[in-house]
Amino acid sequence: MRIDVKCFATLRGFTPDGGQMDVVPPLTLSGLLEKLGVPEKEVRLVFVNGKNESHWSREVQADDRIGIFPPVGGG
Amino acid sequence: MTKILRINTRERSFRYEELGEYAGLGGRALTSRMVLNEVPATCNPIGPDNKIVMATGLLAGTLAANSGRISLGAKSPLTGGIKESNSGGMMALKMAKLDLLAVVLEDKPAKDTPLCTIKITKDGVTFEDASSFEGMGTYPVAEQLLETHGKKTAVMVIGPAGETLRLASSIQFTDPKGHPARAAGRGGLGAVMGSKRVKALVIDDAGGAGSEYADKDAFKVASKRWVEILRNHPVTGQGLPAFGTCILINILNEAGALPTKNFRQGRFDEVAEISGEKMVEHMEARGGRVKEGCHPGCVIQCSQSYNDKDGKYITSGMEYETVWAFGSNSLVHDIDDIARMDRLCDDIGVDTIDIANAVVMAMDGGMIPWGDSKAAIELLNRMYDKKDPLGQIIGNGTAFAGEAFGIDRIPVVKRQAIPAYDPRSVKGVGVTYATTPMGADHTAGYAVCQNILKVGGDVDPLKSSDENIEISKNLQIATAAVDATGLCLFVAFAVLDTEDSLDVIAKMISAKYGIDFKASDVAPVGVNILRDEYAFNEAAGFTKADDQLPEFFSKEIFPPHNTRWEYSIDDLQKAKA
Numbered sequence: 001m002r003i004d005v006k007c008f009a010t011l012r013g014f015t016p017d018g019g020q021m022d023v024v025p026p027l028t029l030s031g032l033l034e035k036l037g038v039p040e041k042e043v044r045l046v047f048v049n050g051k052n053e054s055h056w057s058r059e060v061q062a063d064d065r066i067g068i069f070p071p072v073g074g075g
Numbered sequence: 076m077t078k079i080l081r082i083n084t085r086e087r088s089f090r091y092e093e094l095g096e097y098a099g100l101g102g103r104a105l106t107s108r109m110v111l112n113e114v115p116a117t118c119n120p121i122g123p124d125n126k127i128v129m130a131t132g133l134l135a136g137t138l139a140a141n142s143g144r145i146s147l148g149a150k151s152p153l154t155g156g157i158k159e160s161n162s163g164g165m166m167a168l169k170m171a172k173l174d175l176l177a178v179v180l181e182d183k184p185a186k187d188t189p190l191c192t193i194k195i196t197k198d199g200v201t202f203e204d205a206s207s208f209e210g211m212g213t214y215p216v217a218e219q220l221l222e223t224h225g226k227k228t229a230v231m232v233i234g235p236a237g238e239t240l241r242l243a244s245s246i247q248f249t250d251p252k253g254h255p256a257r258a259a260g261r262g263g264l265g266a267v268m269g270s271k272r273v274k275a276l277v278i279d280d281a282g283g284a285g286s287e288y289a290d291k292d293a294f295k296v297a298s299k300r301w302v303e304i305l306r307n308h309p310v311t312g313q314g315l316p317a318f319g320t321c322i323l324i325n326i327l328n329e330a331g332a333l334p335t336k337n338f339r340q341g342r343f344d345e346v347a348e349i350s351g352e353k354m355v356e357h358m359e360a361r362g363g364r365v366k367e368g369c370h371p372g373c374v375i376q377c378s379q380s381y382n383d384k385d386g387k388y389i390t391s392g393m394e395y396e397t398v399w400a401f402g403s404n405s406l407v408h409d410i411d412d413i414a415r416m417d418r419l420c421d422d423i424g425v426d427t428i429d430i431a432n433a434v435v436m437a438m439d440g441g442m443i444p445w446g447d448s449k450a451a452i453e454l455l456n457r458m459y460d461k462k463d464p465l466g467q468i469i470g471n472g473t474a475f476a477g478e479a480f481g482i483d484r485i486p487v488v489k490r491q492a493i494p495a496y497d498p499r500s501v502k503g504v505g506v507t508y509a510t511t512p513m514g515a516d517h518t519a520g521y522a523v524c525q526n527i528l529k530v531g532g533d534v535d536p537l538k539s540s541d542e543n544i545e546i547s548k549n550l551q552i553a554t555a556a557v558d559a560t561g562l563c564l565f566v567a568f569a570v571l572d573t574e575d576s577l578d579v580i581a582k583m584i585s586a587k588y589g590i591d592f593k594a595s596d597v598a599p600v601g602v603n604i605l606r607d608e609y610a611f612n613e614a615a616g617f618t619k620a621d622d623q624l625p626e627f628f629s630k631e632i633f634p635p636h637n638t639r640w641e642y643s644i645d646d647l648q649k650a651k652a
Contacts, residue, residue, distance in 0.1 A: 008325045009318050012352055044309070045529060050331035050341075050635055054533060067329035071309035073528060073568040074320035074377075074395045075518055 001025060001062035007038065010070050014038045029056040032066070044071040077176050077286055082193060082200060084271035085123070085182040089200040094176060101133035103159045103558035104600060105177055106148025107607040110157055116614035120152035120263075121240055121270035127180040129166070129231075132561015136171025136285045138298045139583050140305055141563040143167045143370035145248070150615070151262035153242045153429070153472060154489040154514040157611040158262035159558065161518070163369030163378075163392075164248025165229035167561055172283035173197055183271045190238070190274040192220065197282040205274040210235050210459070212422035213247045213255040216275060221253050224277050230255065232275040234424025236470050237265030239461045243429035243472030244269065247421060250369050252380070256391040257369050260426035261491060261516065263472070289589025297582035304576050305374050308569035310530060315377040315565060316366040320395040321351030323495070324402070330527050331635040332500035332536065335403040337439050338486050338493070338627075340634045341500055345408035349398055353410055354381065362386045375565050381414045390418035396517075399495035400431030405438060405451060412448035419455045425470060430455070432492040433469045433476035440480025484627040489514035489617070498624055499633040499640050501526045501536045506547035506642065510622045510650040512608035518564055520551035524571060531571030539641040541649075548650040556601035560584070605652040619644050622651075 002022055007014040014036045023032070029046050033039075033056070046053050047067035048060075060066070078091045096112075097105055106128040118124035127149050134142035145167040151158035170178065173195070190205040208216050213234045220230050229248070232255055236244035244265025247255040288294050306312045314322065324346060327333035331341040347353060358365050358381060366376035369392065380391045393414055401413045420427045434451050437443050442465075443450035457466030468479045473492040477485035486493040491514030498505025503522025511519035525546050526536035534542045557564055560580065570576040577594035584592040612621075628640035 006325075006329075008329075008352065009314065009322050045326070045527075047329045050329065051537070052330070052527070052529065052533070054529070067325070069326055069329075070314060071528075071530075072314040072318065072322045072326065073310035073524075073530065073565065074315070074323035074326075075521065075565065 003060055003063065004065040005032070005036070005068070006066070007036070007068045009072055011038055011042065011068055023060065025059065027060045029053060029058055029060065032060055033068070038068060042070050043068055045069040077174050079177045079179065080175050080195070080200070081179045081181060083182050084180055084273055085184045087191070087202045101135070101176065101559050102130055102144070102146040102561050103148070103161070103555060104604050105130040106146045106159050107157060107604050107611070109177070109179070110148045110150065111607045111611045114150050116150070116611050117616070118150060120150045120155070121266055123183045125150050125267055127264060127267050128177055129179070130177040131167040131170050133559060133584055134587065135167045135561040137288070137583070137587055138294065139562070140298070140302045140372055140374045141566055142561045143372055144561050144563050145259070146558060147246060147259045147264055149264055149267045151264070151514070152240070152266045153263035154491050156489060156514065156615055156617055157512055157608045158264065159513065160246070160259035160262050160264050161558060161564070162248050162257050162259040163563070164250055164257035165370065166231055166248050166278065168371055169229040169278040169280040172280035172285045173278065174283065174286050180268065180271055180273060188272045190272050192274055193276040194224065194279070195276065196279045208274045209238065210461070212459070213424050214422045217249050217253065217255040220275055220277055221249070224279060226253060229278045230275060232424070233265045233268050234422055235459050235461065236424045237269035238274070239467065239470065240266040240269050241425065241458070241467070241470030242266060242475060243426045243433065243470060245424050245426050247424055250391060251371060252391070254391050256421050258392070258421065258426070261428065262514070265424050288587055290586045294583060294586035297579050297586060300575070300579050301583065302374060304569050304573050304579065305566060308572060310568040311375045311565060315375050318351040318355060319366070319377050319379050321354055321393070321398050323395045324350045324398060325352065326527060327496060330500070330536070332497050332527070333399065333403050334495065334497045336406055336445065337404060337435050337484065338497055341497055342635055343403035346403065348408040349402040349410050349413060354379070357381070357410070367391065373563065375563065377565060383411060389414040390421065392421070393417040396495050397427040397431065400428055400435070401451065404435050405431065406446035407448040407451065408446070409448045412452060415452055416455060419452065423455070423458045425458065426472070428494055429472035429492040430469065432473035432486060436473060436476040436480050436482050436485070437469065439482050442480060485625060487515060488624060489621055491515045496523055497633055499628055499638040500636050502539055503534060503536065503543040503546045505624065505640060506544050506647060506650050507551060509624050509642070509647050510547065511551055512605065512612050518554065520547045520554055521564070521567070522546045522550055524550070524568070530568050537636055537638050544646065544650045548652060551605060551650070552598055552601035552652050554601070555604040556597045559600050559604065602652045609651065619648055622647050
């Protein structure tokens, strides 16, 4: 199934081509990070369809839009 | 002995005073107490009874990292209420070296009195004619003043906007590179300084010794741990220096809360072109500096120097709020034009949030096309001409411009423009916008931490919960306390997540002053500041009806999360300290 995935800031190099990828369910968010090669300890925020998901055991669904960020701040 | 320096701008005289009733206060604690005590709440903000109180924090001039912020207090010409406007730059350090806790500008001369530059040295105060600076931008004026008085002096300066008493005018401060790119931006304090016919203030701290530590050894121990705390936290130690505040552009877009096209939706299609990542890409390719501190002693280095494609310097201190307001909220996606607009705002001396949203009002009113950055730049340039009515309208900020152009959805609270987080989808900060005495202000109680960034907690941004009221209330108290210390508010990212940090701050204060200041004393400092501010605003005529967002936020659904603003006036009063 297709999902949209973007990685940002220091993790931006891990974004798949075109910001999209095909994956085979069941795949958790943790599993997705592993698939992308993103070290979990460098990730702070995982947005799924615009909402921050704190449980990375959650399974990815078709057409999910996922945004991955390291710890960041601002004003 | 630490002193307060009072300057009468009508007589062009000055006197030094002991701290008296202001002993023990610093930064915003001092400015708000002094404004409450000495400025009649119903006075004309550009009349003789308003004052500008410029105060350093309790830790100013010490070894403490990130302790050099300055607080400016007055009655705001924009909101009509009390204002504390906070800035970086060189001023706090230089004042501390001269052992000045506060400099107060009082009274005002006749309207056509020639502008002056106030010069402060260890020997006292002199007033120099500044007529030749009339109408000049802050960049050329700062350059000349540093040339005349020395590169090591600190400069505080208003642009043409302050001179013409624009409601959204700022007071600019020179940064460690000498650029007047730091701003006491919000609330129109440039107009207060302009009404007193002061174009600039220069401090030369040569020969100043500063003040002693009560216990320097204890201070050094706490200070060492303080730097460790800031360096170890991933936000203050890595995230902010690497990408600056504009990293938030992609985060808020992802969260569906990046206000786009005058707060109509929370995502912007061209977001990648105005992101922090794009800025870093440009800075690395063109020269420019990816990280820069706004004051000596800053270890967070969140700011930057941004160059054009030919490697020429455009601006510094181009922050998230500015990029958002001139970017997605205007439908502009040319980051280089946004940089030019940031530079223009610093030179003209205006608050980027209120001015950019005034430009948004012009777009929404059909004065210039949406997304047309060249037209926006042309509009901003009009503010240099005091005879240009359109320029003068824009310079008065979002509420004034919105009314001029017949906009029925003006994003302001207490007539100050709402910042870069839509309150419907970041409800915690929405509570702050409504209830802080400052008018719509995100830094006053930055609940974005818990709502979006998961710093200091995790609270659903989309729900109209009691929790969102609670986090705003607590953050407003904590922020006010931080503002009394002179510490940069961004230390809060580390402080909220690090258990011993309040203790460490308390130890630094204790060791500096030889008192027993405890972590539990921090919150009361914040509460007292807020109570002073509530008292002023009440006397100025504000009621709880003013602690609410504009109607359209309750009536309009905000995509992509399709949220509305739901808190009532009485709900919101629970956020008051």
